[in-house]
Amino acid sequence: MKIVEGVPELWAALSSLDRPLGFVPTMGYLHQGHLSLVRQARKENPSVAVSIFANPAQFAPDEDLESYPRNIKRDLEFLKAEGTDLVWIPTVPVMYPEGYQTWVEVTGLSTVLEGSFRPTHFRGVTTVVAKLFNAVGPDRAYFGQKDAQQAVVIKQMVRDLNYPIEIVVCPIVREEDGLAMSSRNTYLNQDQRLAARCLSQGLFSARDAFLAGERRAEVLKGIVSDQVQGEPLADLQYVSCADPETLAELEGEVRSCLISMAVLVGKTRLIDNLLLGVSSSAELETQSIS
Numbered sequence: 001m002k003i004v005e006g007v008p009e010l011w012a013a014l015s016s017l018d019r020p021l022g023f024v025p026t027m028g029y030l031h032q033g034h035l036s037l038v039r040q041a042r043k044e045n046p047s048v049a050v051s052i053f054a055n056p057a058q059f060a061p062d063e064d065l066e067s068y069p070r071n072i073k074r075d076l077e078f079l080k081a082e083g084t085d086l087v088w089i090p091t092v093p094v095m096y097p098e099g100y101q102t103w104v105e106v107t108g109l110s111t112v113l114e115g116s117f118r119p120t121h122f123r124g125v126t127t128v129v130a131k132l133f134n135a136v137g138p139d140r141a142y143f144g145q146k147d148a149q150q151a152v153v154i155k156q157m158v159r160d161l162n163y164p165i166e167i168v169v170c171p172i173v174r175e176e177d178g179l180a181m182s183s184r185n186t187y188l189n190q191d192q193r194l195a196a197r198c199l200s201q202g203l204f205s206a207r208d209a210f211l212a213g214e215r216r217a218e219v220l221k222g223i224v225s226d227q228v229q230g231e232p233l234a235d236l237q238y239v240s241c242a243d244p245e246t247l248a249e250l251e252g253e254v255r256s257c258l259i260s261m262a263v264l265v266g267k268t269r270l271i272d273n274l275l276l277g278v279s280s281s282a283e284l285e286t287q288s289i290s
Helices: 007-014 032-044 072-081 121-136 145-160 183-187 190-195 197-211 217-229 279-285
Strands: 002-004 021-026 047-052 086-088 140-144 166-170 234-242 257-265 268-276
Touching (some): 007 121, 021 032, 021 121, 047 121, 121 145, 140 145, 145 166, 183 268, 190 197, 197 234, 197 268, 217 234, 217 257
Parallel strands (some): 002 086, 021 140, 047 086, 140 166
Antiparallel strands (some): 234 257, 257 268
16 A cells, blocks of 8 residues: 655555555545445446545634644555555645645535535635545545535536546444434534434435325435434434435425434534435435344
């Protein structure tokens, strides 16, 4: 496994890899959700590259960049065990050199849901992903369904900018009790960790209602909202029932939808989502809470 930092080193290392190339961009502190992306990339490509970069551009000044968990040594051990060919660990000066002033922004899709609460977040995401794509030049790039809006935004950017890259969105990986895996779960104390189950419990209750025939967007959102608001340690920021591709909020009867939410558990902001009525929700249709 080759480990590089600078862009010239990266290009030299890439030149020796067989194509097609699968790429997994990460912010580090890897868990099984990240590694599931690496495994999928390994299945579909002869070569796999992973980046580790905690991107400051997607954090607002009052967010948790400085405290965001990091463990590069452990990350590299995980990636080596998965058979990763190349790991790129750029520094902030490599990605944003002095005088940097160019940004990539997807308007519209970036202003709703998460964008309503984090107005500068997606500009930072799309800028760094565009830079990563430009440097790595992958054939396929792998993202997790947990960041559902991010995946939609990146797909739009790829279409708009004519990137010759296939975007592969992989299912959410959950703990045994249903909590979606996230690096931020490490912030939770024991009581908060138990309380955080309300996110997936709400989503699974909405899924069960949908499978039983409930199709009203307001009812589905209400099921999730009631579950979360019944947890004293949880503070619901929003719950949405949106079109999975346009992210437009839905009303009345729905055939398919993306149910998503953001919840504060203590000071930790958690997000989760579930696709209903589309094939990629199959992994959750049989998932139960332990």
